[in-house]
Each structure stands twice: as C-alpha cells, then as structure tokens.
Amino acid sequence: MVYTQRTPWTLIMGVIMVAYAYLVQSGALAGVIKYLGTDRLTGEMLTLGYTFGGIAVLIGLWQLVAKTAEGHIDYYLSTIGGVTFIMLIAFIVKWGLDPQMAQWGRAAQPALGFNFASVMNLNYVVMGIVAGIVIVNVFKVPGWAENGVRLSRLGLKTGVILLGALYSFAELQQLGKLSVVLIGVFVLGSVGLVLWWGARRNLPNSMTGVLSAGVGVCGVSAAVAAAPVVQAKSTEIAYTIGTILLFGVICMFLFPIVGKALGMGYITFGAWAGTGILNSAQVAGAALAFQPTGIETLKVAEIFNITRVLFLPIIVIWLAIWYVKREVGAKKVDVGQVLISKFPVFVLGFIILFLLSSTGIFAPARHYQGAYFDNSDKVMVKKDRSGKEVNNHLKDPDLQLLQKEGEKVKRDDQKAALQRLIENKKLMSIEDDDTLRGVVNAKILSKEGNAVLAKAHRAVRHTAAKIAMFRDLIAWFFTFGLVGLGMQITMASIRQAGGQPLVIGGIVGLIKAVGSLIVVMLLVHETI
Amino acid sequence: MPAFAHILLASHDTPGARAAERTALEHCSAGGRISHLIVVPDLWRGMMGDDWLNNAATRDAYGKYVENQLQREIQSHIDRLRPAVLARGFAYEFKVLLGKPAECLLAHSRELAPALVVIGAPRPRGLLGLRSRMHPERLVAALTAPLLVIPYPR
Numbered sequence: 001m002v003y004t005q006r007t008p009w010t011l012i013m014g015v016i017m018v019a020y021a022y023l024v025q026s027g028a029l030a031g032v033i034k035y036l037g038t039d040r041l042t043g044e045m046l047t048l049g050y051t052f053g054g055i056a057v058l059i060g061l062w063q064l065v066a067k068t069a070e071g072h073i074d075y076y077l078s079t080i081g082g083v084t085f086i087m088l089i090a091f092i093v094k095w096g097l098d099p100q101m102a103q104w105g106r107a108a109q110p111a112l113g114f115n116f117a118s119v120m121n122l123n124y125v126v127m128g129i130v131a132g133i134v135i136v137n138v139f140k141v142p143g144w145a146e147n148g149v150r151l152s153r154l155g156l157k158t159g160v161i162l163l164g165a166l167y168s169f170a171e172l173q174q175l176g177k178l179s180v181v182l183i184g185v186f187v188l189g190s191v192g193l194v195l196w197w198g199a200r201r202n203l204p205n206s207m208t209g210v211l212s213a214g215v216g217v218c219g220v221s222a223a224v225a226a227a228p229v230v231q232a233k234s235t236e237i238a239y240t241i242g243t244i245l246l247f248g249v250i251c252m253f254l255f256p257i258v259g260k261a262l263g264m265g266y267i268t269f270g271a272w273a274g275t276g277i278l279n280s281a282q283v284a285g286a287a288l289a290f291q292p293t294g295i296e297t298l299k300v301a302e303i304f305n306i307t308r309v310l311f312l313p314i315i316v317i318w319l320a321i322w323y324v325k326r327e328v329g330a331k332k333v334d335v336g337q338v339l340i341s342k343f344p345v346f347v348l349g350f351i352i353l354f355l356l357s358s359t360g361i362f363a364p365a366r367h368y369q370g371a372y373f374d375n376s377d378k379v380m381v382k383k384d385r386s387g388k389e390v391n392n393h394l395k396d397p398d399l400q401l402l403q404k405e406g407e408k409v410k411r412d413d414q415k416a417a418l419q420r421l422i423e424n425k426k427l428m429s430i431e432d433d434d435t436l437r438g439v440v441n442a443k444i445l446s447k448e449g450n451a452v453l454a455k456a457h458r459a460v461r462h463t464a465a466k467i468a469m470f471r472d473l474i475a476w477f478f479t480f481g482l483v484g485l486g487m488q489i490t491m492a493s494i495r496q497a498g499g500q501p502l503v504i505g506g507i508v509g510l511i512k513a514v515g516s517l518i519v520v521m522l523l524v525h526e527t528i
Numbered sequence: 529m530p531a532f533a534h535i536l537l538a539s540h541d542t543p544g545a546r547a548a549e550r551t552a553l554e555h556c557s558a559g560g561r562i563s564h565l566i567v568v569p570d571l572w573r574g575m576m577g578d579d580w581l582n583n584a585a586t587r588d589a590y591g592k593y594v595e596n597q598l599q600r601e602i603q604s605h606i607d608r609l610r611p612a613v614l615a616r617g618f619a620y621e622f623k624v625l626l627g628k629p630a631e632c633l634l635a636h637s638r639e640l641a642p643a644l645v646v647i648g649a650p651r652p653r654g655l656l657g658l659r660s661r662m663h664p665e666r667l668v669a670a671l672t673a674p675l676l677v678i679p680y681p682r
Contacts, residue, residue: 136574153580220577225586228593234572234601237594238658241577248578281578309581341585481580490574495659 003078004068005144010081011064013088014056020091021049036099044472045095048087056084075147082141082148086484089131090124094479098124098292121256123292128479129252129285132486141487152484156284157346159477160302164353165362165470167299172354175300178524179307182275182516187311190512191216195322197504205326207236207501209319211243215505215512217315218308219244219279225316225342229333230323242496243505245489248279251513256290262521266296272520273297274304276513278505281485284478295471298478306347313342362466373430375460380426392459393425398452405449414439421453427460441525531557536642536673538565538633541605542657544648548678549609552646555676556618563640564609564622566602567632569658629662634670646676 023029024045033039059080068074105117116122135141141149167175191212198208209230214223223240226232232240255277259269273286287301320333356362380392394402399422406422409415417432418439427433437457440450463471537552539545556562575594576587606622613620625632637645650661664677 156580218581221579221581224576224579224582224590228589232597234594234597235658237575237597238571241575245577279578280581305581312581341589342582344581345583485578485580488574488576488578490571492569492571492659493574493577496571498659499656 007144011060017053079148082145094124125288128483129486156481161349164350165357238496239501248282252282270300275516532643548648561619
C-alpha cells in the first residue's frame with residue numbers, strides 16, 4: 001500500500017511558513033509583532049518557520065513530482081503533511097491568536113470587570129487543543145494529514161522523555177513518593193468504588209470493569225487497555241469512552257480556573273491535576289494551560305501521569321482476576337504477559353534521560369532546574385532590549401521596608417540572612433536564598449515584604465540559555481502532541497456518554513477531583 | 529397495504545429496528561427478497577479517543593478486539609433474522625457498511641433499487657443506546673423508493 005497522497009497542501013503550507021519567517025527576518029512584520037508584543041518569540045519564529053517550512057517545501061515538491069513506491073520511506077514521508085498541518089495551526093495559535101486574545105482580554109476588562117482571557121486561561125495550549133477539536137468535528141482532518149496527526153502521540157511521549165532531563169534526584173524522589181501515595185489512594189479508591197457501585201446497580205461485569213479502569217487510572221488509555229480483558233461489549237466501550245472524554249475536556253478547562261482562583265502554586269496544581277483529571281492527555285493540557293510560559297507545573301503533573309501509567313498493568317491484572325472470578329467461561333489471563341505487554345516503554349526513556357542528565361553530560365548539574373544562582377555584577381546590572389541599563393539590586397524603599405519588618409523574623413539564621421541582604425542590596429549565597437524562601441513560604445512578613453524578597457530571589461536565580469532552549473523544545477513537543485490529540489476527540493464519541501456509566505463515572509470522577517483537591521490543599525506544600 | 533417483491537431493511541438490532549424487521553416480514557410478497565443493511569456508525573473511528581499512553585501492541589489488540597466484538601454482535605443479529613426470513617420463503621441477503629447511517633442507506637438503496645425501504649423510527653429521547661441517528665427527513669428527500677418508518681415499540 002502507498003501511503004503518500006498527492007496533494008499540493010504540504011508545499012503550500014511550507015511556502016507559508018518560509019514566507020512568514022522571511023517577513024519576520026526582514027522586519028516587514030515588525031509592526032504586527034510590536035502590536036502583539038511577541039518580539040521575544042522572534043527567535044523561534046525564524047528557527048521553526050524556516051525548519052518546518054523548508055522540510056515541507058522539499059517533501060511537498062517531492063510528493064507532487066516523484067513517483068511513490070510502497071515501503072517504509074513512503075510511510076514516513078506521508079506523515080510530513082500532517083505534522084506540517086499541526087505545526088501551522090500551533091504557529092497561528094501561539095504567535096497570533098494567543099497574544100491577540102490576551103489583548104482582547106485586557107481591552108474588555110473595564111467593561112466585564114475581569115480579564116476573560118486570563119481567567120479562562122485562553123492561552124496557546126487551550127486554544128490549540130480547541131482548534132484541533134474544531135477541525136476534526138467541523139471540517140474533518142484531511143486524508144493527507146491523517147498519518148501525521150497520528151504522530152502526535154509520539155510528540156507527547158518524546159516530550160515526557162525529554163522532560164526526564166530536567167529533574168533533580170531530590171525532586172524525583174519527593175514527587176515520586178507523593179504521586180505514589182496520591183495516585184495509589186485515588187486510583188485504587190476510584191476503581192474499587194466503581195466496581196462496588198456497578199455491582200450494587202446490577203451493571204454487567206464487563207461494563208463495570210471497563211468503566212472502573214477508565215475512571216480510575218488514566219482515562220481513555222486505561223479503557224483501551226482493559227476493554228479486551230473484561231470482554232466489554234461495543235456499547236459499553238462507547239459509553240465509557242464518551243463519558244471519559246466529556247469529563248476530561250470539561251476538567252481541562254475547569255481545573256486551571258479553579259487552581260488560579262484558589263491561588264494554587266505549581267506543585268499543588270500539578271499534583272491536583274495529575275490526580276484528579278480522569279484522562280491523561282488532559283492532565284498535560286491543564287498543566288500547560290495553568291502555566292503556559294513555563295514547565296514547572298508540567299514537570300509535577302507528568303510525574304503523576306507516569307505513576308498512573310505504571311499503575312495501569314497492575315489494575316488490568318486486578319480487573320482480569322476480578323472478571324474471571326465473576327464470569328463463567330471467562331479466559332484466564334497470563335499475568336506475566338500482561339505486565340510485559342502493557343509496560344510503558346517510553347518511561348524507560350524518561351529514566352534514561354534523567355540518569356544521563358544527572359551525570360552532567362548535557363549541562364552543569366545546577367543548571368537543570370533552570371534557576372541557578374549567580375549574584376555577580378554582570379547579571380545584577382544588565383541592559384534591556386532597548387539598551388537601557390537595568391539594575392536589579394534592591395532599592396532604598398525596598399530596604400527600608402525590610403528593615404522595618406525585620407523584627408517579625410525570630411530565627412537567628414533568617415535574621416542573619418535578612419541582614420546580609422539589607423547590607424548588600426542583593427542575596428549573597430544560595431543558603432541565604434533558601435533561608436529567605438522559607439521566610440516567604442511561612443508568610444512571616446507582609447505581602448509587600450514578601451514581594452521584595454521574591455524580587456531579590458528572582459534577581460539572583462537565572463535560567464541557562466541551553467536549558468531555556470531545551471524547555472522551549474519540550475513545550476513545543478507537548479503543544480504538537482496536544483493539538484494533534486485534539487484532532488482525535490470527536491463529538492460523535494463524546495455524544496455516546498450516557499446512561500449509568502455517565503452517572504457512576506461522573507459522580508466518581510467528581511469525588512476524585514474534589515477529594516484530591518482537599519487532600520492536596522491540606523497536605524501538599526509548595527516547595528520540594 | 530400491498531406486498532413488495534424486494535424490501536431493503538435497515539436494522540441494527542435495537543427494539544425499534546426489530547419492529548421494522550417484523551413489518552418487513554409482513555409486507556414482503558411471496559418469493560420476495562429482503563436485503564438487510566447493517567450500518568456500523570462511523571463514530572467507531574473516534575473510539576480510540578486521545579489515548580497516547582498505550583504502546584502499539586495494546587492499541588492493536590484493542591482495535592482488533594473492537595472489530596471482532598462488532599463482528600460478533602452483527603453475526604448474532606444476522607443469525608437471529610436470517611432463519612425468520614428464510615422460514616417465510618423469502619430470499620435473504622445482508623450487507624455491512626461503515627459510515628453515517630443515512631448516507632449508507634441512500635448509497636445502498638441506489639445500488640439495489642428496492643421496491644420499499646423499511647426503517648425503525650429514531651429512538652425516543654431518554655432511552656439508552658448509541659447516539660447515531662438515521663435522519664428520516666434526509667431519506668425522504670433523497671430516496672427514490674417508498675420509505676416506511678415504523679414507530680418505536682412502546
């Protein structure tokens with residue numbers, strides 16, 4: 001079978017991308033870029049525009065001119081059209097719609113009383129997923145793009161693997177422990193609750209089994225893994241997947257709004273989204289919607305996602321045993337075979353990247369978390385883009401405020417660190433920075449006092465250029481993956497949500513979301 | 529009501545469709561033919577949803593399982609209807625199509641040119657079942673054969 005479809009669209013999209021990059025480079029779009037406030041993104045506009053555009057132009061020409069023959073190369077090249085299609089949508093959303101929506105949000109604020117773009121998190125991640133959903137449901141994904149759209153899964157997995165390089169041992173250890181406890185309680189709890197409730201409502205075992213996996217573990221992925229094991233009927237699969245997709249899409253919008261309203265930090269929100277959102281794809285979406293300009297929340301949420309997927313084989317085995325006990329003639333399951341076949345291989349990639357980065361092979365170890373310490377004059381006094389000098393030392397009013405509030409600090413080490421800060425107008429060591437972060441977290445000073453300490457912290461913590469680029473790359477992999485996955489959420493499948501599965505799945509999903517929120521707010525701290 | 533020599537029956541084993549089956553059997557003329565159309569709604573194309581965590585083997589196993597399951601359900605439907613049709617001395621044939629129900633019925637009707645098309649009425653609101661409706665208004669506008677819509681059994 002020949003996969004490549006003869007279409008001019010790959011070439012057309014490539015030309016649009018290259019032309020856009022050229023117009024940015026030549027300064028022809030300077031006015032637009034200034035209006036949208038996207039000048040900090042011009043680097044990626046050039047790099048990505050020329051790279052993806054150039055490849056699309058070459059492959060697009062080849063697809064129009066050359067004769068295609070069956071084989072691996074044909075299949076791989078057939079994905080370029082879809083990949084370019086997703087990237088073009090991501091470009092439009094990130095470089096155009098996102099900043100424009102932010103402007104509209106600000107413009108409408110006086111009339112509405114709130115910034116709708118900020119409150120509803122209408123950033124490039126959310127709008128990219130929505131764009132994907134609109135395309136598949138209103139216009140249909142073009143045939144020439146289908147193979148490329150399927151690659152979005154690979155994009156997400158690659159993003160998770162690369163993310164492995166950005167964790168420290170301490171982070172991974174503490175987040176790992178936290179995720180095992182939270183996921184363990186809420187996954188096992190919700191699977192058990194659905195199984196118990198399904199039996200009370202006399203639902204078929206196959207229905208209860210597939211619903212419990214979907215609601216309990218990681219949404220659609222768990223339903224896909226469990227359906228054959230519990231021999232689910234076609235309608236049962238449809239109800240379950242419809243319910244999960246409906247719940248997942250709603251959660252992706254609601255979680256960041258609630259998280260911001262409750263003043264949650266990156267760790268608490270990541271832990272909540274990673275535990276409470278049924279469907280794993282929407283966990284990444286919600287994390288990036290909550291924090292579109294950084295990946296701290298994503299780092300936390302993905303540890304929870306990985307923990308979930310590691311739980312999946314265990315839950316599948318549990319359901320298999322549960323089902324065999326209840327159904328006469330049900331086939332026994334080979335536990336070893338399930339463990340091997342359901343093991344998520346990409347998690348190994350994540351671990352390998354983590355181990356490699358720990359050796360310092362890519363960058364100095366302290367750079368990986370992004371915020372390495374440097375208080376030299378070279379970084380404290382810098383020039384901004386317009387050439388104006390920016391001095392990041394604390395100013396007199398800041399110092400007077402700290403002096404005034406200093407008596408609230410009782411601990412000797414904190415007093416000493418604060419004194420050194422006041423004397424030098426900047427933080428003098430990593431230890432002082434850590435000590436005063438403790439003062440901020442304990443809310444010892446007033447809000448204004450904490451803001452001064454936060455300013456001093458930001459002045460000495462810096463992101464290595466190499467790591468910043470790496471983070472951008474990861475964010476792009478996730479953006480690509482999420483826009484592509486949006487193109488796989490059909491309204492026809494969401495509409496199948498209904499009946500008892502919707503009632504049970506909806507209530508258990510809600511209990512999980514609210515329960516995990518309460519636990520996270522009570523027990524999880526914003527520092528690791 | 530007159531009898532018809534060739535009836536195209538669209539049925540997918542729901543209570544409404546079974547009512548349509550009974551009517552088709554009643555109104556087929558002696559020695560007539562019943563062509564049975566089963567539509568697998570194209571909503572199944574999206575039933576992998578946005579799964580991204582599973583590996584290719586698991587996704588493949590799921591795809592094959594769903595395909596086999598749908599096949600089993602269709603086969604049991606055929607196994608129930610075929611003997612009833614043959615017992616009355618009518619010829620029986622079936623066709624399974626994947627797509628939108630109304631589009632598939634229109635295409636199959638164009639191909640067969642039956643004397644009568646029989647379908648069940650859309651499921652009343654509130655009753656459980658897959659949401660994939662046959663839109664009678666589209667059929668009325670496009671079918672060349674008479675259309676008989678059987679009320680949903682109460």
